[in-house]
Amino acid sequence: MAHTEAARLLSVWEEALPRTDADRARILHRAARPQAGPGELPRVPVGEREADLYALRRALFGDRMQVLLECAPCGEAMEFDLDAGELAARPPRSREPLRVAADGWEIDFRLPAVADLEAAAAGAAAGAGAEGDPAGAARELLVASCVVTARRDGAEVPAERLPRMLPAAVAERIAAAAEEADPSAEISLDIACPECGERTTAELDIASYLWTELDAWARDVLLDVHLLATVYGWTEPDILALSPARRRYYLELCADV
Numbered sequence: 001m002a003h004t005e006a007a008r009l010l011s012v013w014e015e016a017l018p019r020t021d022a023d024r025a026r027i028l029h030r031a032a033r034p035q036a037g038p039g040e041l042p043r044v045p046v047g048e049r050e051a052d053l054y055a056l057r058r059a060l061f062g063d064r065m066q067v068l069l070e071c072a073p074c075g076e077a078m079e080f081d082l083d084a085g086e087l088a089a090r091p092p093r094s095r096e097p098l099r100v101a102a103d104g105w106e107i108d109f110r111l112p113a114v115a116d117l118e119a120a121a122a123g124a125a126a127g128a129g130a131e132g133d134p135a136g137a138a139r140e141l142l143v144a145s146c147v148v149t150a151r152r153d154g155a156e157v158p159a160e161r162l163p164r165m166l167p168a169a170v171a172e173r174i175a176a177a178a179e180e181a182d183p184s185a186e187i188s189l190d191i192a193c194p195e196c197g198e199r200t201t202a203e204l205d206i207a208s209y210l211w212t213e214l215d216a217w218a219r220d221v222l223l224d225v226h227l228l229a230t231v232y233g234w235t236e237p238d239i240l241a242l243s244p245a246r247r248r249y250y251l252e253l254c255a256d257v
């Protein structure tokens with residue numbers, strides 16, 4: 001990491017620290033794309049935000065991402081590597097609306113954007129959509145919010161009626177088409193256990209992965225500042241202006257005293 005970045009990153013960490021997971025994802029996204037105009041980031045397709053976050057991760061901590069996963073059947077701890085550079089290079093194929101035609105329905109829809117995802121999660125939490133199934137309700141609301149036009153046997157169906165009317169099979173076709181067009185929106189892991197051979201699936205949430213790393217990094221840096229300030233009497237800006245190699249060297253000298 002370029003040491004000139006350290007002060008800026010500490011500010012990002014400080015802003016995100018007391019916030020919710022959704023806010024942290026928003027703050028990290030702004031750090032990944034500081035040149036974005038007001039209102040631009042919520043309209044970005046979900047997979048594009050994920051690609052931005054992988055690119056930020058790569059810039060800060062490198063390509064190699066270590067992932068830990070517990071085997072669901074036997075509990076074995078599994079560790080493997082992902083390539084942040086590879087994941088950063090898979091933004092959505094296009095922002096143009098997509099079309100699904102099935103079972104008498106013809107639906108034009110756009111890829112879910114960050115704001116759609118947040119609104120669907122909030123709507124499901126508030127009790128809209130399918131009862132007793134928050135994940136299903138969020139999915140229904142998400143599909144409805146991304147529909148541009150919907151026709152059933154040639155007659156237009158208003159968007160607000162879709163959550164109740166749209167058959168599950170058609171909603172699944174829409175979800176599958178969106179996933180194909182925006183492969184980074186959800187990174188699914190499917191890992192075979194070396195102990196029992198069973199497979200475990202999980203989703204990689206890059207926002208929370210990156211937040212965990214940034215949090216650990218920030219606490220390490222503050223500890224370094226504390227130790228060097230105590231020994232040498234330097235200020236925080238002085239210490240943050242040191243390259244990581246020099247900072248480490250001075251810390252080693254402190255330990256020898």
Ligand SMILES: [Zn+2]
Pocket residue numbers: 071072073074075076193194195196197198
């Ligand atoms: Zn296992």
